[in-house]
Amino acid sequence: MNINTIGIIGAGNLGTRIGLQAAISGYQVNVYDIHEKSLNRSQSSMKKLVDHLTRSKQIVEEEGIQALGRIFFSQNLKETLQNVDLISESVTEDPDIKTKVWKEIGENAPMHTIFTTNTSYLLPSQFAQVSGRPEKFCAFHFHDVFYSRVVDIMPHAGTSTEIIGILEDLGRKLNQVPILIKKENSGYIFNTLLIAWIDAAGRLLTGEIAEVEAIDKSWMVNFGMSAGPFGILDNVGLDTAWHITTARRNPASRAFAALLKTYVDEGKLGTKSGEGFYTYPNPRYKHEDFLK
Amino acid sequence: MNINTIGIIGAGNLGTRIGLQAAISGYQVNVYDIHEKSLNRSQSSMKKLVDHLTRSKQIVEEEGIQALGRIFFSQNLKETLQNVDLISESVTEDPDIKTKVWKEIGENAPMHTIFTTNTSYLLPSQFAQVSGRPEKFCAFHFHDVFYSRVVDIMPHAGTSTEIIGILEDLGRKLNQVPILIKKENSGYIFNTLLIAWIDAAGRLLTGEIAEVEAIDKSWMVNFGMSAGPFGILDNVGLDTAWHITTARRNPASRAFAALLKTYVDEGKLGTKSGEGFYTYPNPRYKHEDFLK
Structure with missing residues (x-):
């Protein structure tokens, strides 16, 4: 399966960083947030991050410009979900909010889309069923993307093994070291x-x-x-x-x-x-x- | 107080390394063991260590030769204890053996001598009284001397504060980073x-x-x-x-x-x-x- 477009749901600190890295790695990125203010802040954070990465020679200027050009911001979830091959959700760590968001995503995302949550403290099984596609649902947890370059892959019991392989590959493309957690556990390995x-x-x-x-x-x-x-x-x-x-x-x-x-x-x-x-x-x- | 001569009691792996480092740092070193075989093994280990330290450029050849020349080996405890300013004890981690050894040291060492034990698992208070000089008694615990360069200073309740200062200073002269433990505790900090x-x-x-x-x-x-x-x-x-x-x-x-x-x-x-x-x-x- 080819991943071309990644949907970022929740444009906070980590959503912003994951989205920017995805764009730097060449993916088309759709960033969604319910608040306009968050989207504006995310956009200006990305510009600052690009400056910083350019100054510290992690990327060259042209890469930064091209990356920013591949990112699309929206307050409209349906619009965001069009054509996305994979979703990375970083909304507030509140089970009720996440449940609501995953239900909506499940109802609107293309059938082939892979669902990932960046949750730090909750478990993927808490949202897998409500998303309507438990076999495509997995935790894919970033640390800070640019300095702590670890991404944890934590499947729940119903995640298909095919998804795990795709996420390991994607993690590397996103310049991270993928760490596979064999089964659901409260807390990732490093933590x-x-x-x-x-x-x-x-x-x-x-x-x-x-x-x-x-x-x-x-x-x-x-x-x-x-x-x-x-x-x-x-x-x-x-x-x-x-x-x-x-x-x-x-x-x-x-x-x-x-x-x-x-x-x-x-x-x-x-x-x-x-x-x-x-x-x-x-x-x-x-x-x-x-x-x- | 000036430390010129250090007595090493117990010529096992750590006693050997502490003794060699003390000699490299310019101290006169008396190494005691009850077994002739241990003393012979200690002497040949020291030569190998000197070769290794020379090859890895931690010391120059001449320093190694001079250091080995400052080390005296003996199976006679009284002879070993003559003129020692500080004792580092690394005998077997057996409370009965350590008790016997510290009683003998207390009876035979010069009055000014500082008493230290390199014990990993036992507590200095277990041997302070039997040594006859609890105020001069402290744990002074090495890791491996040449690579893990930490030396723990763990006083018991009766150790005089003057001794602690002397040990911090000595630790640095022995090329270690002294780590002060404020009170007796089962297990050092790093461990x-x-x-x-x-x-x-x-x-x-x-x-x-x-x-x-x-x-x-x-x-x-x-x-x-x-x-x-x-x-x-x-x-x-x-x-x-x-x-x-x-x-x-x-x-x-x-x-x-x-x-x-x-x-x-x-x-x-x-x-x-x-x-x-x-x-x-x-x-x-x-x-x-x-x-x-």
Whole structure:
């Protein structure tokens, strides 16, 4: 099966990035959002991203111009769905909204279209039936597209194996490393590893076993990584980290969630706010003498 | 306080490496072991290590020759302890043996000597009293000295703060990054992070959520590390990993321990046996196309 046109449903941060990468990879891209404001913001974000990718020499100027020319924005779902071979849905992580959207997509998309959801926390089986084409439905989950170039492929029990092969191939064409999850699971692979690692770092900190810098150093020296758990948390955003940690039940995670909350309440959200576990733009862990 | 002579008690793999690094850093080194065979093996390992460090340009030939000239081997504990300013103990991880050794050291070492244990799993407080000098007693834990250059400093409640400062300084002179643990804790910092990360990877594998390569890839791509959890496990040794995992109580760790046991029983111990989760000397995860 040939994929020529990709439909992006939901023009938020990730929908925007997936759509732009698809256009850079040569696909025709239709971007849909219910809000005009979101479409306008998506369009201007894409231009900024193209500038950034050009400056950092990931693409040449002409590629950027051509890519932007292949993207079509619309507030009309039926119009968006015309001729799309594959849909990537990134609407709000709300089961009711996603259910409504997938029902509408199922009723209006061409019969051959492959359905993918970019959900981070929900499961593909929650929407597969309502889409009317469970065998063509799969989670296809991006991280940030341009820097963390992982795309998770998570089928539900009814996804046809043919679809999985098509998505692996498409992932590579979109400049991502496809990671196959064998069966539906709450949480993707990288996130599962990340959360366990962060949890352990949080336990060491709240248990007053060691300081932030000592914990980060121990990992950075032994594994040659450019950041440790707290440097990574600052990048993730302490508000996001708090949201994830607060949902966990064990006492150690709760203690860490409480600590994260004190940071969030003081407006210390990490890199984006200029302060988190480190201060920015020159955090200690990036100093030359940090690993000494 | 000036440290000139370091006593290494126990000439196994780590004692040998710590002793050699101390000599390279300019210290006089007395190496003690109860077995003549261990001392001979230690001496020949040091020569091989010097060759290796010279070839990989970490030291020049003359430094290696001088370092080896500063090392003295003995089966006589009293002789070894003469004039030592600091002791690094790496005998077998058996509380009874360590207790006996520390009692003897306490009775025979000069009064000013600092006492450190390189224990991986036991606590400094277990031996501080019997040494007769709890205030001078601290864990000073090396990883592998030449590649993983972390040294953990873990005081017990009675360790004097002066000793901690001396050990931080010594750690840097021994070309390590000192990591301060604020209070006694079962397990060092890096190991705590590592075990949580490996446990999560094990759960994904035994839960049949994903394959070895997918799990490793997800981490390697997103964090630019040169190996993922299963590549690291092959380096640690699946026998060692099994020993650590089998001591854990939760059902997921037990399932992973059982899987590791099947590898160990087949002689698949990782890098050192030529096969583990990958096959060596050219494991898939080091191939150019692995992250594609």
